[in-house]
Amino acid sequence: MATIRGEQGAVQFDAAGSSNATIVGTRSWSLTTTKETLDTTKQGDTFRSFIGSMISGSGTVELVYDPDATGQAAFLEDVITAADTADATFELFTTGTSAGTDSASFAGIITDMEVTSTVGELVTVSCSFITSGAITLNLQ
């Protein structure tokens, strides 16, 4: 058994979707993957039955704001991309940064960006995203 600590994680991103690079300063990420279901229950059945249908995902990335940190500006400012074609690519790692290993990867759109500045605390940024297209999970 090998447990993993949150600090081993990382987020890679590329606004153009060509070459993901690690964003310095990420503090946490989350990804929720949801599968819709279709009811296939027939008359005469005693128990309901379903089949899986469309799959979608959404999540958040939280960062400790640093305007000079590699990758942060491109990530935060992607939220103001007009008519976003969902060409940005994400890879969320539970540990390490080896592409396709211990990660979830997908194309997506940043839908929300919130900067928080509080006396006595570091400035943080929280971004929300939704996935677009296939989600590839390599969490084994």
Next chain:
Amino acid sequence: MAAADLNTIRATIEGRLATELASSPAIPVVFHNMPYEPTPNSSWVQCLTSFGSSEYLGQGSTSSAQNRIVGLVVLNIFSGKGVGPGANYVIGKRIRDLYNRVNVSGVFFDAPIGPEALASPAPEGYFQTQVRVTFESIEEL
């Protein structure tokens, strides 16, 4: 980026004090692990810098990662005994102003605590107050 050099942080903190107290009126200042024999009834300052627990600030294991390093500067201010606190607090203000919410070379100083008068000065024979300043620095690996 590279791991933080704690000796550089220490030098930043102590150098700022040494420069200030070298200006008129000059006040002797002594740091950790330095011998000093104070002149009776004179004013002098002892500066003790120490580092505390660090914490994870961001993800990334040993690369593309950030840690928060925190520490404490304890400044003991000694002045003549039996002549009131005024001279001591004048030094205290100089020191407090030196660090109060200042950001120097990536070292962030918080609002200082003190000067607080100590009932049992060490060494004896002086009036002693103490200023304490917590600080933090962000380490980028």
